[in-house]
Amino acid sequence: MNIKRKLFFSLLIAITSFVIAENDLNEFKIEVLAEGLDHPWSLVHISDKEILITEKTGKIRILKEGNLLKQTVQNVPESLFAGQGGLSDIVLHPNFQKNKYIYLSFSESHSINKRLSTLRVIRAQLNGYQLEEVKEIFKADPYREAPAHFGARMLFLDDKTMLITSGDGFNYREKAQSLDNHFGKVIRLNDDGSIPLDNPLIDKGKKEIFSYGHRNQQGLTLSLDNSIIYLVEHGPRGGDELNILNPGKNYGWPAITYGLDYSGATISPFTEMTGLEQPIKYWVPSIAPSSMTTYRGDKFKNWKGDLFISSMVPGDLRRIRISKKGVEEEVLIDNLGRLRNVYNSADGNLLVLSDGPNAKLYKISPK
């Protein structure tokens, strides 16, 4: 009798799981909202009907009531569009509706030596479609020779401080382990660019540093209840990582890694070490994770609280569920090419940006 009951329940669970999986795959449709975007990187809703989209080439495009306007946002600071650099992330101040502050991250050339570049973040007031009162919030130190691995993702926390990811600059990976520079770091600042006095490493190096030992971090999101910070970063050849970000922690790059150098060389034979944080998930081979968001909408009840990661190699959208069972992963879409960004739409759907010179903005909504 007991065995029969067990069998019955096992069968029931198997059927139910299958139905859920089938629903997940079949319950959404993909629509093109905009096309002809030139190397888009990020996007943000400034109202229910208006979306701003950054292009690495230096423009901020406006999508208004479903139409991509020819008009662009004016007075955007000049950025360096080279290598992996360009105009990158855009986020709103938590009180944007009142103060109209937006934040932009981008790569910028050195004023004299044009071979050098760095990551810069500015705050500006959005007046209509014009930026005003542009103020520098952060500039990564030192400059780098190769325009690569800028990080450049931004996120506001509940306490109105902001996190900025600053990548390892590709050629400077070892500097991710020292606290006297911004290579391979997550930075924490107040909304005006000042340094929070409770930053975790304030007496040990650069006061802005929140965590270190990162490579090229391009996905940053809070859990549904805002209690956990998730960070996803590009590894080398293999070894992309999903981490839970905690203040003052060392995430190990390049002393520990699950990947090899692009050339095939051993960067480190070690994958773990006392005092260095482990990812909650890693990918070998690499997926090139380009952004991440927590689904907060109501359109897909099954997905609420799940992480969504856009990836560029080979190019797909992944849903990650973190529970007591562990980390589960599902590839939702793999036929749109390289994906640059995934974002919670104001109406509860998901928006996805593809990558490259003739990119599209897609809406993922229930069927």
Next chain:
Amino acid sequence: MLRKILLFLGAMLLVSILVIAQTTLSNFIWLIQVDMPVTFGIVISRIFQDIFTMGLLVYPIVLIINLLIFLVAVLLVKFTNFSKVITYSFAGGVAMLLLAIGIPLMGGGIYGISGARSIVGKLLFILFGILGGYVYGKGLKKD
């Protein structure tokens, strides 16, 4: 002719192995500096592993760059009185200079072979090139 080709391939294999060993070793030197538990056995096994994983990329690159520069050296040797050993040593050095500096410059400053990032690394790459050219020139002299 076959002997010349084999000699060239062998000399370039030597250069590639040295480049790979230097790159792997430079990574391990840094790991030792940050107190990672590196042992002699790990270093040796990883160098041998990297010869295969890195060799797929490094050997063809070393081969192509040196081939191009050596073709110029062949003409110099043929039409001048320059010594074979010195000319090919010089050619090997120039080829590796291109690999260590020229290719990263053309690639926007990105060092695909990380061993060439430091000045010492670049100098060693050039030295390996000179050695490869020397081995090739010396081998030719026996003809």
